[in-house]
Amino acid sequence: MTVPNIQALLETLPASYRGPGGAVAVVKNGELVGQQVWGYADLRRRILMGPNTLMPICSITKQMLCLILKDLERNPTPEMAKRGNVSQQLADGLCEVIPRELIDTGLRLDHLHKNQSGIRDYWAMSMFWGTQPEGEFTLADDAKKALGRTKSLHYQPGTQYSYCNLNFHILARVVEHVSGKPLGELLAERLFSPAQMTTAALCPDNAHLPPPCVGYEGDETSGYIPAINRTQWAGDAGVVASLEDMVAYECYLDQAWADPQSLYREMAQDPTFEHGRPARYGYGLEHMKIGQIATIGHGGAIRGFRLHRIQAPSERLSVVVMLNHQADAAAVAGRILHEILGLPRRVPLVSIPSPSWEGYFFDPDAQLVVHVGVGRPGQVIVTYTGDSETLNLVDEGHAESGSTAATISVNHLILHRMEDGRYIHTKRIIAGQQPAEDYVGDYHCAEVDSTFHCRGGGFMLYGFFDGFLGQGPVELMRYLGDDIWLLRCARGLDAPAPGDWTVVFQRDDHGAITSVVFGCWLARKVVFVRQ
Numbered sequence: 001m002t003v004p005n006i007q008a009l010l011e012t013l014p015a016s017y018r019g020p021g022g023a024v025a026v027v028k029n030g031e032l033v034g035q036q037v038w039g040y041a042d043l044r045r046r047i048l049m050g051p052n053t054l055m056p057i058c059s060i061t062k063q064m065l066c067l068i069l070k071d072l073e074r075n076p077t078p079e080m081a082k083r084g085n086v087s088q089q090l091a092d093g094l095c096e097v098i099p100r101e102l103i104d105t106g107l108r109l110d111h112l113h114k115n116q117s118g119i120r121d122y123w124a125m126s127m128f129w130g131t132q133p134e135g136e137f138t139l140a141d142d143a144k145k146a147l148g149r150t151k152s153l154h155y156q157p158g159t160q161y162s163y164c165n166l167n168f169h170i171l172a173r174v175v176e177h178v179s180g181k182p183l184g185e186l187l188a189e190r191l192f193s194p195a196q197m198t199t200a201a202l203c204p205d206n207a208h209l210p211p212p213c214v215g216y217e218g219d220e221t222s223g224y225i226p227a228i229n230r231t232q233w234a235g236d237a238g239v240v241a242s243l244e245d246m247v248a249y250e251c252y253l254d255q256a257w258a259d260p261q262s263l264y265r266e267m268a269q270d271p272t273f274e275h276g277r278p279a280r281y282g283y284g285l286e287h288m289k290i291g292q293i294a295t296i297g298h299g300g301a302i303r304g305f306r307l308h309r310i311q312a313p314s315e316r317l318s319v320v321v322m323l324n325h326q327a328d329a330a331a332v333a334g335r336i337l338h339e340i341l342g343l344p345r346r347v348p349l350v351s352i353p354s355p356s357w358e359g360y361f362f363d364p365d366a367q368l369v370v371h372v373g374v375g376r377p378g379q380v381i382v383t384y385t386g387d388s389e390t391l392n393l394v395d396e397g398h399a400e401s402g403s404t405a406a407t408i409s410v411n412h413l414i415l416h417r418m419e420d421g422r423y424i425h426t427k428r429i430i431a432g433q434q435p436a437e438d439y440v441g442d443y444h445c446a447e448v449d450s451t452f453h454c455r456g457g458g459f460m461l462y463g464f465f466d467g468f469l470g471q472g473p474v475e476l477m478r479y480l481g482d483d484i485w486l487l488r489c490a491r492g493l494d495a496p497a498p499g500d501w502t503v504v505f506q507r508d509d510h511g512a513i514t515s516v517v518f519g520c521w522l523a524r525k526v527v528f529v530r531q
Contacts, residue, residue, distance in 0.1 A: 001339065001340045001341075001342065003033045003034065006026055006028075006033055006034035006340060007034045007035075007036075009034075009336065009339050009340070010024055010026070010034050010035070010036035010336070011036055013036060013038075013332060013336075014036070014038040014039065017323070017327045017328075017331075017332055018220065018327075019039070019216070019224070019323060019324075019325035019326075019327050020039050020040050020041075020043050020214075020216050020224055020324050020325050021037075021038060021039030021040045021041055021048075021049035021323070021324050021325075022036075022037070022038055022039060022049065022321070022322060022323045022324070022325075023035075023036070023037040023038075023049060023051060023053070023243040023320075023321075023322045024036050024037075024243075024319070024320060024321050024322070024332065024336070025243055025246065025247050025250075025319070025320045026317070026318070026319055026320075026336065026340065027247060027250040027251060027254065027317070027318040027319075027320075028315075028316060028317050028318075029254070029316045030251050030254040030255060030316065031251070032247050032251075035051065035243070035247075037049050037050060037051050037053075037243065039324075041053045041212045041213040041214065041324065042211075042212050042213065042214045043214070043216070043224060044214075044226075045212065047212045049213070049324070050242075051242060051243045051244050052199065052242045052243075052244055053212070053213050053242055053243070054199060054209075054210045054213060054240045054241065054242050055213050055215075055240065055241070055242070055305055055307070055322050055324060056203070056206065056209055056215075056237065056238075056239070056240050056300075056302060056305055057237075057239050057240065057241050057246070057300050057307055057322075058237045058299075058300030058301055058302050058305060058307060059165075059236065059237055059284075059298060059299060059300045059301065060239070060284075060298050060299075060300045060307060060309055061168075061235065061236065061237045061238050061239040061284075061300075062168045062235075062236060062237075062284030062298065063267070063283060063284030063285055063298055064187060064191055064239060064284070065168060065171060065172055065175070065183070065187075065235045065284065066113055066171070066267055066283035066284045066285075067190070067191055067263060067264070067267070068175060068183070068186045068187060068190055068191065069090075069109075069113070069171060069175055070263045070266060070267060070283070071190050071191075071263055072086065072090075072175065072178070072179055072186075073086050073087065073090070074263065075190075076179075077179050077180065077181070079179075079180055080178065080179065089178050090109060090174060090178055091108070091109065093174040093175075093177045093178040094107070094108075094109055094170070094174050096174075096177055097147075097170055097173045097174050097177060098147065098150075098170060099147070099148060099150060099151055101151040101152065102119070102150065102151070102153070105118070105153055105156070105157055106157055107119075107153075107157050108157070108158075109171070109174070111157040111158055111167075112167040112168070112170055112171050113167070113168075113171060113282060113283050113284065114161070114271050114279060114281055114282045114283075115161050115162060115163055115164055115167055115281050116157060116158050116159070116160065116161055116273065116279070117153070117157050117164060117167050118153030118154055118155040118156060118157050118159075118160070118162075119150060119153060119164050119166050119167060119170075120150065120153075120154055120164070120166070120522065120523035120524070120526070121162075121163065121164045121165055121166055121522035121523055122143075122146040122147070122150070122165060122166040122169070123165055123492065123493055123494035123522075124492070124498045124520055124522035124523040125146065125149075125150075125448065125523050125526075126146070126469060126492065126493040126494075127465060127472060127489055127492060127493075127498065127501075128445065128448055128450035128452075128465050128467055128518075128526065129145075129146070129149075129448070129449075129450060129465070129467030129468050129469040129470075129472075130450075130465050130466045130467040130468070130469045130470040130471050130472040131467075131469040131470065131472055131492070131493045132470065132472065132473060132493075133473070133491040133492060133493065133497075134228040134229075134230060135230065135469060135470065135493060136207075136230040136231075137230070137231040137232060137233075137469070137493055138232050139204060139232045139233065139234060142468075142469065143169060143232070143233075145468050146166070147166070147169070147170070149447070149448045149449055149468075150166065151447055152447060154366075154519075154523065154524035154525050155524075158273060158274035159273060159274060159421070160273075160420055160421050160422055161273075161279060161280070161281055161419055161420045161421055162420065162521060162522065162524075163521075163522060164522065165233070165236035165237070165494075166236070167236075168235045168236035168284070169233065169234075169235050169236045171235060172234055172235020172236070173235070175235075183202055183234050183235060183238075184201065184202035184204075184234070187200075187201075187202055187239065188201070188202075192245075194252070195248055195249055195251075195252035196248045196252070197241060197245040197246075197248050197249055197252075198244075198245065198248075199241070199242050199244070199245055200239060200240065200241040200242075200245040200249075201239070201240055202234060202238050202239055202240075203238060203239070203240045204232045204233060204234040204238045205232045206229040206230065206231050206232065206233075206302060207229065207230045207231075207232075209240060210240055213324055214226050214227075214304070214324065215227040215229070215302070215303060215304020215305040215324050215325070216304050216324060216325045216326075217303060217304060217326065217495075224325065226304070227303040227304025227305075227495075228303070229302055229303045229304065229495075231302075231493060231494065237300070237302065243320065243322055246309065246320045246322070247320065249309075250309070250311070250318040250320060253311065253318070254311075254316055254318065257313050257316075267282070267283040267285060268283075268285055268296050268313070269282075270287060271283075271287065273421050277421060279419075279421060280403070280418065280419045281419070284298060285297070285298060286298055286299075288402065288403070289402065290312070290334065290337055290338065290341075290343060290402075291338075291341070291343040291344070293312050293314065293315065293337075293341060293343070294312070294313070294314065295310050295311060295312045295313075295337070296310075296311050296313065297309050297310035297311055297333070299329060299330050300329075301326075301329075301495060301496060302494065302495055303494070303495035304324065304325070304326070304495070305322075305323065305324055305325075305326075306321075306323045306325070306326055306327060306328065306329040307320075307321060307322045307323065307329050308320075308321045308329040308330045308332070308333040309321075309333070310330075310333045310334070310337060312337065312341070315341065317337070317340065317341070319333045319336045319337055319340075320333075321333045321336075326495070351377060351378055351393065351396075352374070352377055353374050353378075353379070353380050353393060353396075353399075354396055354397070354408070356408055356410065357372050357374060357380045357399075357408050358372060358373060358374055359371075359372060359428055359429070359431075360372075360428070360429040360431075360480050360481075361412075361413045361426035361427060361428050361429060362426055362427055362428075362429050362482070362484060362502075363384075363424050363425075363426045364426075364427075365424070365425075366424070366519065366521075366524050366525070367502060367504055367517050367519045367524060367525050368384065368502045368519050368520070368521065368524065369429070369480065369484065369486065369500070369502045370382065370383070370384045370413060370415065370424070370426050371383040371384075371500075372406075372408075372413065375390055378392060378393045379391065379392055379393065379399075380393065380399050380406065382404065382406060382415070383499075383500075384415065384417075384424075384521060385521040386496065386497075386498055386499035386500075386520060386521055386522070387496070387499075389401055389403075389404055391404060391405075391406055397409065403417065403418050403419050404416065404417050404418070404419075405418075410428075411427060411428035412425070412426065412427055412428070413426045413427075413428070414426070429480045429481045429482055429484055430481045430482065431480065431481050432479070432481045433459050433479060434459070434479050434481075434483070435458070435459060436456040436457055436458060436459060436460060436461045437457065438505075438513055439454050439456075439461060439485075439505055439513060439516075440454050440455060440456060440457070440461075441454055441513070441530055441531070442454070442530070442531045443515065443516050443528035443529060443530050443531065444528060444529055444531055445526060445527060445528045445529070446529075447526075448467070448526065449467060449468065450465055450466065450467040450528070451465065451466045451467070451528075451531075452464075452465055452516065452518075452528045453465070453466070454477075454516075455474075456477070459479065460477075461476075461477035461479070461485065462474050462475065462476060462477060463475050463477050463487050463503070475487050475488050475489055476488050477503065483504065483505040483506075483507065484502065484503070484504050484505075485503040485504075485505070486500045486501065486502065486503065487500070487501040487503050487518075488500055488501075489501060498520040498521075498522055498523070499520065500520070501518050501519065501520050502517075502518070502519045502520065503516060503517075503518055504516065504517040504519075513530060514529070514530055515527055515528060515529045515530055516528050516530075
């Protein structure tokens, strides 16, 4: 695709992905070849979006943290060099930062940057600690309390993948502990300056982002509302940057890719699970194929903002998308890449999926519910991680996407989630109604220091939590069957929120409810005992 055609493509985006404002850029062969900026950074004050408008880039921060980690390994500070073995210093630093119970699991630094640690995500866990969606969460106090209450894992390190912000919070604290320097200073010296990202900076406090850009919740139907976010984080997120900064970053990475010995090339090697099984995530980089083209990149999201960067190294092509609303930035980036590369789109079977696909299924290993619905002809929609994923029918009983395969057989559903490294065998939940009175009561989890209150009557239940962050809001629950309920968490401390929590009540030999197990993809198998 020619440069004029790329620009023409970008100019179609505002009408296709409607919202307050956005900024996109395409970098080819280390040069900017297309850019489109539209809309408003602040609707109420009528301030236009510009290529120099700063936005929080959210989880894209993770790969930047990992660049600092790798740079310190190769180029330690003078104090680190005096102490000798840098790898050992970082390993020892991990032991200084995390609770002893996690050290005893065999947890390593590489488990963290691959999202293979088995640590439950603290933004999901914040619901148990009584957070309000617009509540405060501080690095100095709350993050330390959250980490101190992280004493067990939801799987053995190195065996599976699950996204976890706390992994990168820990990595950032290790980097600061070993280097003796704050993360913002390290980023400025070792990345932003050499990459000529002239306005990029670490801004850990989402309540005090640099003006004028405002992030928005809502849509055209309900209206766009300025998003309130009072969380603090540094490492798992926290960097603010403009489109101009991100273009400079892509040019910097393109240049680094040309050097086989560069830090970026080392970071971008294909990741693995234990025993060499292929994985898809490492050093804050997601490895995916679009068509047959290998790509690396990452998305970013907090309440009011959605971003994505994706790079096809073999084509020397990168796309950056920055939105101050909650449209799907990954879809925008994928569309641009598809069009520029002229990749064919897979055409699903034009048939209506069998009714046997639809329903709720239970994964007993992770104690999680899977929901399957029907999309357009030839498509089924699977919800397991909190996000819905569209799979295309291959035949009547089998459907696939780029990262998941599903097979349905009467009352059994098998999912192969390549990214997670898991085959998931589930059984259909037979729908029914169950009187709420059996479940009503108070339940406590000593490990995470949280109390769950279950209230209601008839066939309606409500749930809410108390913890060190306060008293959380009341959430609605829905009965599925077999003592399995869903608890809805549409708005959490972070955005996107965990979504539906699977709630599995446990009975003793006499049929009395004794405990309840909570789980979502980000945080599984949290057990509360009835009081």
